[in-house]
Amino acid sequence: MRQHPLDPSSEVYLAHPTARVGGTIAIPGDKSVSHRALLLGAVAEGSTVISGFLRSEDCLRTLAALRALGVPIDDHGAQLNVTGVGPGGLTEPMAPLDLGNSGTSMRLLMGLLAAQPFDSVLTGDESLRQRPMERVAEPLRTMGAQITTDQGRAPVHIRGTTPLRAVDVTLPVASAQLKSAILLAALWADGRTTVKSPAPSRDHTERMLLTMGVPLQQESDDIVSVTGPATLTGTAIEIPGDFSAAAFFIVAGLLGATDGLLLPAVGINPTRTGLLTILNNMGGRIELRNKRQCGAEPVADIYVEQSELHGVEVGAELVALSIDELPVLFIAATGAEGRTVVTGAEELRHKESDRLAVMAAGLRALGVSVDEQPDGLTIEAGQLLGGRVDSHGDHRIAMAFAIASLRALEPIEILGTDQIGTSFPDFLTTAALSGLRLEATTGTRHD
Numbered sequence: 001m002r003q004h005p006l007d008p009s010s011e012v013y014l015a016h017p018t019a020r021v022g023g024t025i026a027i028p029g030d031k032s033v034s035h036r037a038l039l040l041g042a043v044a045e046g047s048t049v050i051s052g053f054l055r056s057e058d059c060l061r062t063l064a065a066l067r068a069l070g071v072p073i074d075d076h077g078a079q080l081n082v083t084g085v086g087p088g089g090l091t092e093p094m095a096p097l098d099l100g101n102s103g104t105s106m107r108l109l110m111g112l113l114a115a116q117p118f119d120s121v122l123t124g125d126e127s128l129r130q131r132p133m134e135r136v137a138e139p140l141r142t143m144g145a146q147i148t149t150d151q152g153r154a155p156v157h158i159r160g161t162t163p164l165r166a167v168d169v170t171l172p173v174a175s176a177q178l179k180s181a182i183l184l185a186a187l188w189a190d191g192r193t194t195v196k197s198p199a200p201s202r203d204h205t206e207r208m209l210l211t212m213g214v215p216l217q218q219e220s221d222d223i224v225s226v227t228g229p230a231t232l233t234g235t236a237i238e239i240p241g242d243f244s245a246a247a248f249f250i251v252a253g254l255l256g257a258t259d260g261l262l263l264p265a266v267g268i269n270p271t272r273t274g275l276l277t278i279l280n281n282m283g284g285r286i287e288l289r290n291k292r293q294c295g296a297e298p299v300a301d302i303y304v305e306q307s308e309l310h311g312v313e314v315g316a317e318l319v320a321l322s323i324d325e326l327p328v329l330f331i332a333a334t335g336a337e338g339r340t341v342v343t344g345a346e347e348l349r350h351k352e353s354d355r356l357a358v359m360a361a362g363l364r365a366l367g368v369s370v371d372e373q374p375d376g377l378t379i380e381a382g383q384l385l386g387g388r389v390d391s392h393g394d395h396r397i398a399m400a401f402a403i404a405s406l407r408a409l410e411p412i413e414i415l416g417t418d419q420i421g422t423s424f425p426d427f428l429t430t431a432a433l434s435g436l437r438l439e440a441t442t443g444t445r446h447d
């Protein structure tokens, strides 16, 4: 298992057992859409006004990187004004760009920067420097990009190359970050670039490029083409609520919302909502109310009620559409009668931590029977005791175990919760409003 050693001063949550949650819970802006609004706005002609921006550490890394590339961004809190510099307007950064914990920032910037007439270096924190970057570099090289990784990982050195070649690429994994990196590079390539994925993945980049006037063809669920060179036109972008943040409270609601729980204005892009299909199959009572559009993205108010869940089998197709939600699905599975089997999820081993190994270890520490396979987990329903779990500095694992307090007999001590701010800065307050009882302390390990 990849190790993320815990700093002795890092934050710990004590999640006290709770039986009920409820109320109306505001969900923060979508992380993926926030990154893309900044990146596309930066290279557009004219200004882009972003509202509902997610002020998480990851998105602020993208913002800082773009400023270092010469993009003027006025920051008014939830609203940002990006003065697009146009396709030829980015300038060489004075220093390596530090993307912190953010895989999306690094991978999308690799595509954008590969096509610029200057060199750049991308780096990140210990977790990000352990994640695979060759999978992005390789297809970009077929376009003529000059990229070097450090044994497949960051720091990534990019020698700016213009113009790039338009290509037909078949991706080895269904990854929106990988697909988006190529689509971004293709904006500066001469001709039509086609990206084929083994399965559909989130399509926020495609939707936003179309909104900004780029000739893009979605040929099927898993094939997309873009013709370059292309000029983007700045626009107003309203960011929907983040389905991946909502997922924690959807599961919380299924476990404990005896009087219902409402999550207003959450993005329900079908390339993101595989978890809804899975939870519906498990018997979850979830309603999508007041469906509407938020710019290019569909949104709804999500209403959830405590439900009797039963175990299901989840395969690769649904995994790709629920990739960030699987940690909290594993928590739901502990309360679902029978057995839940997830396969085709090898990608989870390459996220902010090895999410299969770290979730299996955490669930076992709480008394759950889990079988770990190379590409998934089998979880038997059962009572959670209490105990100590180590999130390995992974924000989604830390939040998933906070939700587990709805099923626990004793407090759960969650180590390494510091990174929650990378995606959900107000998680503690939001959780408290829902009825969860989380206490943040600065922890020392008592191993």
Ligand code: S3P
Binding pocket: 031, 032, 033, 104, 174, 175, 176, 177, 178, 180, 202, 323, 324
């Ligand atoms: C993201 C894509 C997914 C997801 C990540 C955000 C994006 O990663 O896990 O949290 O914004 O494009 P992969 O593309 O590696 O699957």
